[in-house]
Amino acid sequence: MTAARLTAQERGRIASGLADGLGYAEIARALGRPTSTVSREVTRNGGRRGYRAEHAQHATAWRARRGAASPAEPPSFPDTHGRDPAAVLAYADRFAAMMVRAGLPRMAARVLACLVTTDSGGLTAADLVGRLRVSPASVSKAVAYLEGLEVVEREAVGRRERYFIDDDVWLRAWLASARTNATWADTARDGARVLDPGTPAGARLARMSRFFATVTDDMAASPSATARDDAVTVLAALAVADPAVVDRITGSFGWERDRVDAVRELLWQRTPQ
Missing domain, CATH: 1.20.58 (Methane Monooxygenase Hydroxylase; Chain G, domain 1)
Structure with missing residues (x-):
């Protein structure tokens, strides 16, 4: 068996096999790889339900760069708190891709993804340059765009600026x-x-x-808009965020199941599909 790293094409076949409901052993046989290679690959990159071939490829490349980096290189992930940096990177890539599909420029989407996936919610320009491996000018332009959308703010930290979301x-x-x-x-x-x-x-x-x-x-x-409409809209939003909220609210009134189901149906109609 070859010990070479998985290729992008092989990762694509793994993703397809998972989508088809195949087991690790079956996918491994089709690739001519050990089952452990496939299971380890999937586990490290989101699991059966979260595995994405492109994200896994990026994460592997990132780990390779980190292994070759000098000890003096600044950390690309300032506050992962023990979490797997590759998993954080894979999710950030996935979040950014979703933002791009929604119409956000790619670099602005990557900067926003970095801020969203950072516990502090804020990073300096140097942090973003190190994490994204892009030029300071690219970061500056992306931040200016996000400021225009009112989703990012900046504050002075000594001689530096920190960009953050709240x-x-x-x-x-x-x-x-x-x-x-x-x-x-x-x-x-x-x-x-x-x-x-x-x-x-x-x-x-x-x-x-x-x-x-x-x-x-x-x-x-x-x-x-009437106050009733506003109340129903807010309740619908709460129900989407936490489906159990309907049961908690209606339970406090002691309503029968049919009445609870009617409320649930009303909220479903008010929720954008």
């Missing part, structure tokens, strides 16, 4: 998104007036304006 970052990002939608609605409304709603272009912009105005109302809790 616990309400997602709320602020949500509100910023609501403001952006409101701008879309206003701009499209102006365009409909200029081009005349009776023309195809004007009608298109009028529909766009109505769409973004509705989204803004839903997100920003406009005055047209």
